[in-house]
Amino acid sequence: MTTLDSKLNEVLAACERNRERDLADLFRLLAQPSISTQNIGVRECAALERELLQGAGLEARIFETAGHPMVFGERAGPAGSPTLLLYGHYDVQPPEPLDAWDSPPFEPTVRDGRIWARGVGDNKGQHFAHVCALRAWMETVGDLPIGVKVLLEGEEECGSPQIDAFVAANRALLAADLVVTADGPAHDDAHPQVEFGVRGMVYIELTARGASHDLHSGNWGGIAPNPAWALVQLLATMRDADGHVLIEGFSDDVRPLSKLARAAIAKIPLDQAGALAGIGVGELPPPREVPYFERLMARPTLNIAGFRSGYGGPGSKTIIPAEAVVKMDMRLVPDQDPDDVYAKVSAHVARHAPEVEIRRLGSMRPSHTPLDHPLAAPLRRAVARGFGAEPIDIPLVGGSLPDATWTETLGLPSFVVPYANHDEANHAPNENLMLERFYAGIRTTAALVAELAG
Amino acid sequence: MTTLDSKLNEVLAACERNRERDLADLFRLLAQPSISTQNIGVRECAALERELLQGAGLEARIFETAGHPMVFGERAGPAGSPTLLLYGHYDVQPPEPLDAWDSPPFEPTVRDGRIWARGVGDNKGQHFAHVCALRAWMETVGDLPIGVKVLLEGEEECGSPQIDAFVAANRALLAADLVVTADGPAHDDAHPQVEFGVRGMVYIELTARGASHDLHSGNWGGIAPNPAWALVQLLATMRDADGHVLIEGFSDDVRPLSKLARAAIAKIPLDQAGALAGIGVGELPPPREVPYFERLMARPTLNIAGFRSGYGGPGSKTIIPAEAVVKMDMRLVPDQDPDDVYAKVSAHVARHAPEVEIRRLGSMRPSHTPLDHPLAAPLRRAVARGFGAEPIDIPLVGGSLPDATWTETLGLPSFVVPYANHDEANHAPNENLMLERFYAGIRTTAALVAELAG
Numbered sequence: 001m002t003t004l005d006s007k008l009n010e011v012l013a014a015c016e017r018n019r020e021r022d023l024a025d026l027f028r029l030l031a032q033p034s035i036s037t038q039n040i041g042v043r044e045c046a047a048l049e050r051e052l053l054q055g056a057g058l059e060a061r062i063f064e065t066a067g068h069p070m071v072f073g074e075r076a077g078p079a080g081s082p083t084l085l086l087y088g089h090y091d092v093q094p095p096e097p098l099d100a101w102d103s104p105p106f107e108p109t110v111r112d113g114r115i116w117a118r119g120v121g122d123n124k125g126q127h128f129a130h131v132c133a134l135r136a137w138m139e140t141v142g143d144l145p146i147g148v149k150v151l152l153e154g155e156e157e158c159g160s161p162q163i164d165a166f167v168a169a170n171r172a173l174l175a176a177d178l179v180v181t182a183d184g185p186a187h188d189d190a191h192p193q194v195e196f197g198v199r200g201m202v203y204i205e206l207t208a209r210g211a212s213h214d215l216h217s218g219n220w221g222g223i224a225p226n227p228a229w230a231l232v233q234l235l236a237t238m239r240d241a242d243g244h245v246l247i248e249g250f251s252d253d254v255r256p257l258s259k260l261a262r263a264a265i266a267k268i269p270l271d272q273a274g275a276l277a278g279i280g281v282g283e284l285p286p287p288r289e290v291p292y293f294e295r296l297m298a299r300p301t302l303n304i305a306g307f308r309s310g311y312g313g314p315g316s317k318t319i320i321p322a323e324a325v326v327k328m329d330m331r332l333v334p335d336q337d338p339d340d341v342y343a344k345v346s347a348h349v350a351r352h353a354p355e356v357e358i359r360r361l362g363s364m365r366p367s368h369t370p371l372d373h374p375l376a377a378p379l380r381r382a383v384a385r386g387f388g389a390e391p392i393d394i395p396l397v398g399g400s401l402p403d404a405t406w407t408e409t410l411g412l413p414s415f416v417v418p419y420a421n422h423d424e425a426n427h428a429p430n431e432n433l434m435l436e437r438f439y440a441g442i443r444t445t446a447a448l449v450a451e452l453a454g
Numbered sequence: 455m456t457t458l459d460s461k462l463n464e465v466l467a468a469c470e471r472n473r474e475r476d477l478a479d480l481f482r483l484l485a486q487p488s489i490s491t492q493n494i495g496v497r498e499c500a501a502l503e504r505e506l507l508q509g510a511g512l513e514a515r516i517f518e519t520a521g522h523p524m525v526f527g528e529r530a531g532p533a534g535s536p537t538l539l540l541y542g543h544y545d546v547q548p549p550e551p552l553d554a555w556d557s558p559p560f561e562p563t564v565r566d567g568r569i570w571a572r573g574v575g576d577n578k579g580q581h582f583a584h585v586c587a588l589r590a591w592m593e594t595v596g597d598l599p600i601g602v603k604v605l606l607e608g609e610e611e612c613g614s615p616q617i618d619a620f621v622a623a624n625r626a627l628l629a630a631d632l633v634v635t636a637d638g639p640a641h642d643d644a645h646p647q648v649e650f651g652v653r654g655m656v657y658i659e660l661t662a663r664g665a666s667h668d669l670h671s672g673n674w675g676g677i678a679p680n681p682a683w684a685l686v687q688l689l690a691t692m693r694d695a696d697g698h699v700l701i702e703g704f705s706d707d708v709r710p711l712s713k714l715a716r717a718a719i720a721k722i723p724l725d726q727a728g729a730l731a732g733i734g735v736g737e738l739p740p741p742r743e744v745p746y747f748e749r750l751m752a753r754p755t756l757n758i759a760g761f762r763s764g765y766g767g768p769g770s771k772t773i774i775p776a777e778a779v780v781k782m783d784m785r786l787v788p789d790q791d792p793d794d795v796y797a798k799v800s801a802h803v804a805r806h807a808p809e810v811e812i813r814r815l816g817s818m819r820p821s822h823t824p825l826d827h828p829l830a831a832p833l834r835r836a837v838a839r840g841f842g843a844e845p846i847d848i849p850l851v852g853g854s855l856p857d858a859t860w861t862e863t864l865g866l867p868s869f870v871v872p873y874a875n876h877d878e879a880n881h882a883p884n885e886n887l888m889l890e891r892f893y894a895g896i897r898t899t900a901a902l903v904a905e906l907a908g
């Protein structure tokens with residue numbers, strides 16, 4: 001057994017002893033709302049994150065941006081050792097609808113072996129597992145065998161509008177050999193995984209306006225324009241009933257799956273019927289011929305995230321709405337570019353419904369790291385140690401992270417290891433994280449520190 | 455001057471003296487919420503209406519129904535005199551959005567010569583003008599020269615689901631020679647009007663369901679069905695971009711305008727640009743070739759009254775909604791039948807989107823009384839006396855009332871005289887009634903009692 005091995009064993013033993021304290025500190029983080037899109041509690045949460053990073057022995061600072069602040073912590077490694085950059089985000093999605101939660105979203109609690117709270121999976125419980133592992137190293141060994149940097153941003157849930165500019169302006173501060181992120185749910189709880197890329201995103205809001213106020217639909221029906229109809233007719237020109245996107249050029253830059261990616265996909269266990277049953281769905285939506293993983297890794301989406309117009313309460317109300325608003329997100333795959341896609345969507349709207357207003361609320365580039373990158377190997381070993389099972393490779397995941405900031409802006413390899421369970425219900429009521437996966441995440445990060453030093 | 459003339463003069467003089475008291479009693483009625491679709495305050499309002507009818511010298515009762523109660527008052531006339539049935543409704547539309555009101559909807563107030571409150575125009579201020587006129591007759595003359603019945607229902611804003619059965623079961627109670635309703639806004643404040651018919655209505659709710667809960671649009675985008683898209687695609691099959699309804703047979707029974715109706719329409723003053731400017735609209739929506747009044751009197755509508763799915767708040771939320779709900783009302787013209795139209799819409803939904811649930815929330819038959827009916831003459835004279843200007847004839851109005859209950863179930867002539875101003879903002883925030891029109895309505899009803907006796 002090498003010295004490093006025995007140090008890691010000591011650290012892992014400390015992690016076991018620290019279970020209660022780690023959970024208590026996570027609860028502090030979860031009890032602090034940090035809803036970036038509504039600007040609720042974000043700054044307070046940033047201050048708490050800095051305190052927790054300092055408690056793990058890092059030098060920690062808050063960086064102001066044009067939006068919500070970045071929290072940054074670092075500790076240099078021995079000369080010649082590699083540097084690991086850990087990324088996470090401390091902001092959360094809005095918790096609505098509140099009455100759908102079994103326990104209040106900002107009052108964390110443990111029930112049925114899971115922690116329940118808004119943001120526990122996405123992303124506080126995951127990035128805080130990194131912090132707990134670093135704290136265990138510092139308290140047990142008194143030092144780290146590699147350089148470590150932690151960057152926590154405060155508006156990932158708004159599409160990370162500041163991260164590119166911040167990273168581009170702070171290249172020296174963020175210099176590293178690889179980036180590792182713990183985020184998203186596992187595809188399958190039985191198999192830990194290493195993810196090599198993410199879909200990008202464009203988020204838009206469409207607004208149609210009719211009369212200056214809601215009108216009586218009898219007195220004005222036939223006379224006043226209906227903005228809900230305007231958006232329905234516009235949307236119908238954007239996608240056909242079989243699910244094909246009709247916006248000109250929308251899919252032009254979609255890169256077909258590589259041979260390596262196809263081989264990796266073939267090894268991913270898939271219980272399609274079980275996955276669909278888990279969300280209460282009987283079959284895949286059209287276009288039916290596209291296989292499950294190709295939908296997530298090689299196909300963009302055109303999603304209606306919200307449609308609001310007129311009366312939505314119980315019973316009936318006979319009005320012609322004055323306004324209609326649609327929110328849409330488009331998930332993008334390599335090599336689609338958000339600016340290019342937004343320009344194409346804008347042109348489509350201008351052509352089919354020039355009276356409809358389009359606004360961009362967020363953008364994120366798709367990103368990927370080669371499946372055969374050499375730094376994938378130590379990471380796979382760390383995950384196997386932390387979770388007690390060999391990980392599988394996921395070429396690309398369906399969700400979006402500002403991963404292109406690492407792979408393109410900094411030119412680094414970037415990997416995502418999801419610590420959360422497949423049914424974490426992120427962005428939904430009753431968000432949760434399995435307790436044992438939180439602890440497996442801590443062990444994984446602790447092992448990664450040793451693997452990269454070895 | 456006949457005795458009847460001098461009695462009417464006395465009554466009209468009393469109406470002038472009663473202005474403050476009539477307004478105070480109307481305020482009591484307006485301060486009592488009576489939102490039928492949400493079952494708020496309805497029964498309390500019915501009790502108050504009975505008290506006010508009793509105060510006008512009528513024998514008044516509350517009749518239970520399968521829904522909200524009916525309030526009925528009556529006073530027999532001299533032998534051989536005709537009987538006038540006055541119809542109104544004491545329920546109101548929901549007041550939302552509350553923050554769009556300049557003063558609270560259930561705290562009536564006078565400002566700029568108008569009364570502001572939910573339900574003041576639709577319909578409390580209008581039917582209460584009838585009651586004030588009867589009270590003035592009883593207090594001044596001590597009797598009525600004709601038989602009078604007043605029927606106030608409690609769920610007109612839900613589509614009057616009980617009125618047909620109630621009327622059919624109480625033919626003797628409701629026996630009369632004509633029905634007069636004060637409801638809806640005037641087309642044009644400068645000209646009082648007599649309306650001879652109404653559009654009917656079918657109200658439906660469409661529900662599409664996707665996954666069992668809202669999902670993260672990245673992790674599930676491409677896998678989970680989107681119910682908002684399902685409704686968009688369905689709606690797009692129901693109406694084209696030019697406003698033509700595509701539901702098979704939807705317009706089959708639309709009766710073309712008669713010669714008499716066309717002649718009456720030609721006499722209706724129309725400031726189309728002014729009317730559109732008043733609602734903040736530049737031009738009529740497609741189909742552009744249809745003239746203004748033909749849209750209201752001879753064309754059905756297919757209106758989206760509400761579309762609710764996913765996130766509608768500020769900023770962005772990246773979800774695939776679990777559910778989408780659309781509320782629609784269809785205004786029907788003679789000789790369309792609501793049951794027949796509903797069957798055709800249901801068949802359309804079943805054919806194009808069998809997974810979408812359709813529910814009927816209300817129905818009302820279109821109705822009309824011949825423009826040359828002999829009882830129109832005394833009514834026109836009463837309106838001229840009350841408003842101080844000759845009324846114009848409106849063959850059909852765009853809104854819906856359970857008028858077919860009178861014309862078809864009871865076989866009576868039925869007329870509507872709107873006491874409310876054109877911009878009463880019924881069904882919308884800042885509903886209002888011009889004070890002077892309230893008093894003109896009282897005078898009109900007072901004169902009608904004399905005209906029918908003469």
